[in-house]
Amino acid sequence: xxxxxxxxxxLSTRKDDIAAAEPVQATTDSEVSSEKKSRxxxxxxxxxxxQDQRLREExxxxxxxxxxxxxxxxxxxxxLNFTRHDETGRTMVRITNRxxxxxxxxxxAKQVLDLAAKIEEMVGIIFDxxx
Numbered sequence: 001x002x003x004x005x006x007x008x009x010x011l012s013t014r015k016d017d018i019a020a021a022e023p024v025q026a027t028t029d030s031e032v033s034s035e036k037k038s039r040x041x042x043x044x045x046x047x048x049x050x051q052d053q054r055l056r057e058e059x060x061x062x063x064x065x066x067x068x069x070x071x072x073x074x075x076x077x078x079x080l081n082f083t084r085h086d087e088t089g090r091t092m093v094r095i096t097n098r099x100x101x102x103x104x105x106x107x108x109a110k111q112v113l114d115l116a117a118k119i120e121e122m123v124g125i126i127f128d129x130x131x
Contacts, residue, residue: 087117
């Protein structure tokens with residue numbers, strides 16, 4: 001069985017530590033008033049910072065709203081057509097310009113689906129059945 005004495009330092013050591021500690025110095029009135037001034041300056045600085053932050057957020061919000069408006073105008077000029085690729089049976093999305101009927105993009109591209117259909121056909125020639 002272990003004794004507790006090696007775990008906990010003797011009480012006399014603790015008293016010595018307390019006696020060696022530096023005494024707490026009393027604060028003067030000038031120190032208190034300078035601390036109050038410092039606190040009030042910090043509060044003013046925080047208030048200015050918060051006001052500047054709000055102004056930045058308002059500007060950012062307006063810029064974001066303007067950008068969203070431009071994007072929506074662009075979306076109204078774009079048409080989406082959903083079709084099914086005959087050979088693979090996959091759905092294709094065709095994005096077109098409504099004014100000119102020009103195809104902007106196909107997702108997935110028709111050429112890719114045609115290639116996938118050819119590869120599937122070649123696999124069918126090489127192998128008799130799917131597993």
